Amino acid sequence: QQQVKQSPQSLIVQKGGISIINCAYENTAFDYFPWYQQFPGKGPALLIAIRPDVSEKKEGRFTISFNKSAKQFSLHIMDSQPGDSATYFCAASIGGNQGGKLIFGQGTELSVKP
Amino acid sequence: DAGVTQSPTHLIKTRGQQVTLRCSPKSGHDTVSWYQQALGQGPQFIFQYYEEEERQRGNFPDRFSGHQFPNYSSELNVNALLLGDSALYLCASSTAGHSTDTQYFGPGTRLTVL
Numbered sequence: 001q002q003q004v005k006q007s008p009q010s011l012i013v014q015k016g017g018i019s020i021i022n023c024a025y026e027n028t029a030f031d032y033f034p035w036y037q038q039f040p041g042k043g044p045a046l047l048i049a050i051r052p053d054v055s056e057k058k059e060g061r062f063t064i065s066f067n068k069s070a071k072q073f074s075l076h077i078m079d080s081q082p083g084d085s086a087t088y089f090c091a092a093s094i095g096g097n098q099g100g101k102l103i104f105g106q107g108t109e110l111s112v113k114p
Numbered sequence: 115d116a117g118v119t120q121s122p123t124h125l126i127k128t129r130g131q132q133v134t135l136r137c138s139p140k141s142g143h144d145t146v147s148w149y150q151q152a153l154g155q156g157p158q159f160i161f162q163y164y165e166e167e168e169r170q171r172g173n174f175p176d177r178f179s180g181h182q183f184p185n186y187s188s189e190l191n192v193n194a195l196l197l198g199d200s201a202l203y204l205c206a207s208s209t210a211g212h213s214t215d216t217q218y219f220g221p222g223t224r225l226t227v228l
Contacts, residue, residue, distance in 0.1 A: 042222075043220050100169075
């Protein structure tokens with residue numbers, strides 16, 4: 001019930017295309033859903049995050065879509081660029097006094113071809 | 115504004131040895147979480163420290179222990195190292211009570227156990 005399942009494991013997209021990564025969860029107590037971007041040899045960097053009281057959040061070329069009833073959320077990268085090539089992780093956590101324990105998905109390795 | 119820093123960058127140990135990893139949180143942050151990231155996997159939560167106390171713990175054995183100092187910096191200690199402890203160890207900092215539970219990660223320490 002604590003798992004977050006992420007797909008696909010890898011993704012190849014042409015420059016200018018749309019990259020879509022999906023995640024699903026079971027625990028309805030999760031109330032914070034961040035996406036992290038990780039380059040080889042680096043720590044994960046926060047990209048964008050959403051709470052379940054909204055269905056969509058957009059920041060630049062990155063959009064999170066959230067479906068509370070289906071317990072699914074996804075990351076859309078518009079106009080994908082070669083510099084977006086990295087591993088992307090979705091995560092979930094429960095807030096409050098016990099907040100901060102992030103449960104990560106397995107990761108998606110994105111490759112954007114020029 | 116300095117981000118999360120970790121030391122050392124890389125470390126090589128042999129089975130049975132003990133290791134100490136260090137983390138300094140982002141300025142203004144008082145909570146430190148530690149994660150283990152095996153190759154090709156998402157980070158796994160080890161534990162979290164706040165006010166010099168372990169506040170939460172993941173499914174890791176007692177060989178993994180930690181400490182937080184009054185200046186909010188933290189150490190991760192691993193005793194009786196096993197080959198399976200080889201991983202990237204990530205430190206993340208945040209602010210207790212912050213509504214978004216945003217965690218900022220350091221670059222990690224790459225531990226290799228031979």
